[in-house]
Amino acid sequence: MISWRKHYKTGLIAICLLLSTSASIYAQGDAKNGEKLFKANCTACHALDKQLVGPALGGIVDKVKKEQNLDTDWLHKWIKDNKALRASGDKYANEIFEKFNKTEMLAFPNLTDKDIDDILEYTTNPPAPEPAATAATGTDTNSVAALEMAQKQSMNSKVILISLFAIGGLLLWLLLKLRQLVKLQQTEELAGLNATRATSFADLYRKYSYIGKGVLVILGIFAAYGIWNWMMWIGVYKGYxxxxxxxxxxxxxxxxxxxxxxxxxxxxxxxxxxxxxxMNVCMNCHRNISEYKGKYMEPGKDKAFYDGEIQKVYSATGWDPASQQYTGKTHPVEWTRIHNMPDFVYFNHAQHVVAGEQAIITSFNKKNPEAKIDVVCKACHGQVDTMNVVQMANDFTMGWCIECHRTTEVDMTNGYNKEYFKNLHEKLKKQYGSGTKITVDAIGGLECGKCHY
Structure with missing residues (x-):
């Protein structure tokens, strides 16, 4: 009896140890926190459901346990410093290194054991995605209401148009009847007076030729101005x-x-x-981003549309996402140029983006307090970060550039400007006073040779 109880107690202890070991492998972390950590540290090389630079990590705890009989302690060592684990002679660590073309995984010594447990819990039991926003339903309701409103407006327009035609017909009939009455009541004196009146445009012009010539001159001036104004806007494609x-x-x-x-x-x-x-710049990110997972959707577009455009990038670069290798079969992309400076104009981006950055941002924000910018690019190209399709945001005419040079103050606190324009600054202060502001035109911004050479 004593021996049976002894073995019974030993068995219970063994079962508890087994359960505690299993519990340490599964469901010991916070999956939601693990999702945040996974996206911040792992998504550059890994996904849950497919191979990227590294293997798919969905169910990795079970996989390592079943195939190699390794527990989460091994995964902790691999994540924190895989290089040290390989250097220790660990067989499985070196097999993985060889299998994935000796691509060395980053070490994460900054992650705590709790962080790694959260990540592993996320790979084992990823939380269900949040339900989609109900904005789509609202949009559908709004669309139906808008359609009904449009149909009502269309019907109202038709009724108004028919009414106008009816009124016009009635007025025409009344005018004809009035004309008949006037003819019936004409006297001989009135008939003689009508015989002396001009009955054609030629008679009218001969009678009032000086007025006609004046009108033609005025029309000619307007026509010349219209042609000149039209020619001045040739090559201006704002909104393109x-x-x-x-x-x-x-x-x-x-x-x-x-x-x-x-x-x-x-x-x-x-x-x-x-x-x-x-396209190589695109592939810096899209080598590992093969599908769109963002929340923002442009009206009329869906996830399938964005995923299809990413596949076009792969086709252009010859990238095979399945094998994670380039095939060598590329297809050059023929982009349509939007901004194209004429050959006779010199414009240097570096001069504006580097030397003039702070001056341009400050000047723009003073003139446009309701649309302040934080990046110098927006001063010329508009709020690009709000554009689904990039468009030409400004005129880019000579007058537009000159106006900017006349109103943009030079940043004299800039070390280079402070020394280079020191004498000019002193001269202007003596001439116009100590509070003088130096704009770009004062340092040669309006000289023809600066832009035309």
Whole structure:
């Protein structure tokens, strides 16, 4: 009896240890916190449901346990410092390293054991996605109401139009009847007077030729002004927004995801021209982003549309997301240019983006307090971070540039300007007073040779 009780107690202890071990592997973390940590640290190389740079991590705890009989302690060591784990001679760690083309995973010594447990819980039991916002239902209701309103307005317009035609017909009939009455009541004296009146445009012109010539002169002046004004706006395409071969929403990239303009348009800071980014720049991110998971949806667009545009990027670069390799079969993208400076005009982006950055931002915000900007690019190109399709936001005429040079104050606190224009600054203070503001035109901003050479 004593021996049976002893074995019974031992069995209970063993079962409790087994349960506690299982509990340490599963459901010991916070899946919601793990989701945040996973997105912040892991999504550059991993997804739950498919291989990216590294393997799919959905159910990784069970997989490692079943295939290698390894527990979460091994995963903790791998995540914190996989290089040290491989250096210790761990067989499975080195197998993974070889399998994924010796691509070294980043070490995460900053993650606590609790953080890693939360991440593993997320890979084991990811929380259900939040229910979609009910805005779509509201939109549908609004659309139906708008359609009904439009139909009512259309019917009202038809009734008004028919009524106007009826009134017009009635008025015409009355005029004809009045004309008949006038003819019946005409006297011989009135008939003789009518015979002396002009009955054609030629008679009228001969009788009042001096008035006619004056009218023609005035019309000629208006016509000349109209032609001149039309010619002055040749080449001005404010509002121009062509369709591109691959749909690219600046609102999603620059607005929703806060990507800096110069991350893609890097030459704007260092060169004359702000180039169209190469597709390799797109692949820096989209190598690991194969589908759209953002909350923002442009009206008329859905997730399938955005996913299709990402596939166009892959086709252009020859990227195979399944094998995570380039095939070498590329298809150049023929982008439609929006901003195109004439050949006879010199414009240097670096000069404005670097030397003139603070001065331009300050000047723009003074003139447009309701639309303040935080990036110098917006002064010329508009609020690009709100545009789904980029458009030409300003006239970009010579007068538009000159007006900017006349009103933009030079930043004299800039170390370069302070030294280079020191003598000019002193001269202007003596001439106009100590409170003189130096604008761009004062340092040669209106010289013809600055822009035309």
């Amino acid at each position: 927004k062509p369709e591109q071969p691959i749909y690219f929403s600046h609102k999603i990239h620059a607005g929703e995801n806060k990507i800096d303009c110069q991350l893609c348009h890097s030459s704007a800071k260092y060169g004359k021209v702000s180039e169209v980014p190469s």
